[in-house]
Amino acid sequence: MSGFLPLALDALNYTSVLLLVSIGLVIVFGMMQVINLAHGEFFLVGAYAVLVLQGLGVPFWLTLPLAFAAGGLLGLVCDAAILRFIYHRPADTILATWGLSLAIRQAIVIIFGPSSQQVVAPLTEPVNVFGISYSSYRLAIIAIAIAVAAVVFAVLYKTAFGLAARAAMANRPMAQCLGINTRRLDRVTFSLGAALAGFSGAVMAPLMSVDPQMGMGFVLPAFLSILVGGVGSPAGAIWGSVVIGGSTTAAASIWTPVIAQIIVFSLSIAIIRFLPAGLSGLRRK
Amino acid sequence: MLEIEGLISGYGKGASVLKGIDLKAAKGDRLAIMGRNGMGKTLLAKTIMGLVRPSAGKVKFDGIDITGQHAHSVSNMGMAYVPQGREIFGDFTVLENLRMGVIGKPGLTLDLDRIYGWFPILKERERQRAGTMSGGQMQQLAIGRALIGRPKLLLLDEPSEGIQPSIVHEIAEKLRMICAEEGLTVIVIEQNFDMVEILAERVAFIENGKITGEVPVVQLAADPDLITRHMGL
Numbered sequence: 237m238s239g240f241l242p243l244a245l246d247a248l249n250y251t252s253v254l255l256l257v258s259i260g261l262v263i264v265f266g267m268m269q270v271i272n273l274a275h276g277e278f279f280l281v282g283a284y285a286v287l288v289l290q291g292l293g294v295p296f297w298l299t300l301p302l303a304f305a306a307g308g309l310l311g312l313v314c315d316a317a318i319l320r321f322i323y324h325r326p327a328d329t330i331l332a333t334w335g336l337s338l339a340i341r342q343a344i345v346i347i348f349g350p351s352s353q354q355v356v357a358p359l360t361e362p363v364n365v366f367g368i369s370y371s372s373y374r375l376a377i378i379a380i381a382i383a384v385a386a387v388v389f390a391v392l393y394k395t396a397f398g399l400a401a402r403a404a405m406a407n408r409p410m411a412q413c414l415g416i417n418t419r420r421l422d423r424v425t426f427s428l429g430a431a432l433a434g435f436s437g438a439v440m441a442p443l444m445s446v447d448p449q450m451g452m453g454f455v456l457p458a459f460l461s462i463l464v465g466g467v468g469s470p471a472g473a474i475w476g477s478v479v480i481g482g483s484t485t486a487a488a489s490i491w492t493p494v495i496a497q498i499i500v501f502s503l504s505i506a507i508i509r510f511l512p513a514g515l516s517g518l519r520r521k
Numbered sequence: 522m523l524e525i526e527g528l529i530s531g532y533g534k535g536a537s538v539l540k541g542i543d544l545k546a547a548k549g550d551r552l553a554i555m556g557r558n559g560m561g562k563t564l565l566a567k568t569i570m571g572l573v574r575p576s577a578g579k580v581k582f583d584g585i586d587i588t589g590q591h592a593h594s595v596s597n598m599g600m601a602y603v604p605q606g607r608e609i610f611g612d613f614t615v616l617e618n619l620r621m622g623v624i625g626k627p628g629l630t631l632d633l634d635r636i637y638g639w640f641p642i643l644k645e646r647e648r649q650r651a652g653t654m655s656g657g658q659m660q661q662l663a664i665g666r667a668l669i670g671r672p673k674l675l676l677l678d679e680p681s682e683g684i685q686p687s688i689v690h691e692i693a694e695k696l697r698m699i700c701a702e703e704g705l706t707v708i709v710i711e712q713n714f715d716m717v718e719i720l721a722e723r724v725a726f727i728e729n730g731k732i733t734g735e736v737p738v739v740q741l742a743a744d745p746d747l748i749t750r751h752m753g754l
């Protein structure tokens with residue numbers, strides 16, 4: 237029990253943040269059929285936003301909404317400057333978002349240098365949970381990430397905006413014929429996805445070394461999550477993140493992180509092989 | 522209400538399928554368009570709706586030039602589209618599908634009672650996933666979803682397709698009644714003369730990308746050979 241609980245909490249921590257990153261990927265893909273290779277850089281921008289803001293003396297908890305806003309704003313700019321012109325050519329968007337990711341990462345290297353930097357965690361005292369001592373900051377992240385994900389899903393599944401967005405994902409031309417301005421929805425969802433990635437980068441910043449490569453560590457598993465969960469449905473991101481987050485944490489605790497990656501990749505391939513529509517495809521059968 | 526002049530349109534970069542369509546419908550008109558498979562009837566509907574951009578020609582709706590406008594603007598100007606194959610949102614409930622008919626339209630409320638009055642089955646199935654309904658029920662949902670947005674013009678593409686004759690008859694009668702009640706203008710693309718006879722007053726025939734003739738429905742009903750001749754069969 238004493239070995240299992242911290243592991244479960246670590247898995248929950250990783251899964252909940254992974255979910256926030258995955259939501260952005262899945263809604264952007266669902267909406268625009270854009271595979272956003274720059275998603276990890278929004279994560280990066282969120283982490284660096286915390287670094288900069290902390291340097292300016294802004295309290296940590298205040299940097300989180302600001303990082304969310306920074307990611308969202310950058311997403312808006314990217315949509316207005318690039319995606320707007322090419323979103324109807326999916327192959328080109330892969331190249332464009334890849335180029336965008338290189339550009340953002342290089343800009344960060346130029347401004348902040350290539351080396352890793354540290355962000356100070358706001359909560360450092362471990363707390364007692366069910367008899368074990370566990371990082372209070374990690375516990376806070378779990379609560380925050382789950383709360384944010386819950387709000388996002390409430391928006392997607394309970395509001396008129398969410399209904400329109402899901403309709404545009406399911407049948408874009410028909411949504412347009414019913415009066416939905418799908419371009420405006422694209423812009424909002426892309427920006428929301430970027431904001432969530434920025435937010436994720438910000439909450440993870442105190443736990444990771446902040447360097448220009450840190451986005452990779454989350455964005456690759458996030459891609460796996462949405463493939464495993466099924467790209468057709470935002471809710472699929474939940475199942476995907478649980479599978480990827482859970483198996484990664486469990487395998488890494490038993491073997492090395494490299495072996496864990498191999499196992500998680502194999503597991504993902506097996507799931508996608510047998511369930512091409514991902515885990516959310518199960519419900520539709 | 523709708524004026525189409527010299528409309529030339531095609532899919533993608535391929536050759537034009539529509540090669541100069543001229544068509545007019547006044548307010549309250551009930552016009553059917555008939556033609557063989559592959560003659561570009563659906564393409565005509567998509568071009569009117571703004572899903573496909575024409576390479577030449579003009580579409581005027583309610584006095585306004587809508588050529589090349591986005592489908593969402595055309596929809597918001599009061600054109601409702603019931604596409605071939607219905608295109609309801611299969612994963613959504615019946616109610617959510619109906620809500621889709623109004624959420625893009627500022628100032629409209631969800632007047633369900635009006636729709637349920639015409640199509641009681643939709644009320645019964647309100648919470649059912651729309652993709653699990655029968656073809657006829659889905660068609661009623663597609664029509665209800667179009668009407669709940671309070672359109673001025675209803676554009677239907679083969680509403681009888683895949684539906685048993687008795688239900689076709691029922692839907693046709695209901696549509697006719699609704700159009701009379703609401704003063705709706707209707708353009709219906711159809712192969713099924715039962716539907717056409719009940720719903721339309723006039724039939725335009727489309728062949729090889731052009732309108733080849735217009736005939737009053739009563740005349741076609743009296744002389745069925747006219748249809749085969751006009752369709753080029």
Ligand SMILES: Nc1ncnc2c1ncn2[C@@H]1O[C@H](COP(=O)(O)OP(=O)(O)OP(=O)(O)O)[C@@H](O)[C@H]1O
Pocket residue numbers: 532533535538556557558559560561562563564565605
């Ligand atoms: N997406 C597409 N890309 C290229 N060509 C297409 C596409 N869809 C249809 N076509 C072609 O365009 C022509 C017109 O098609 P359209 O669907 O408008 O015909 P239709 O009159 O509605 O036929 P039907 O009676 O079978 O519904 C056909 O020759 C068809 O093969």
Ligand SMILES: [Mg+2]
Pocket residue numbers: 562563564605678679
């Ligand atoms: Mg057709």
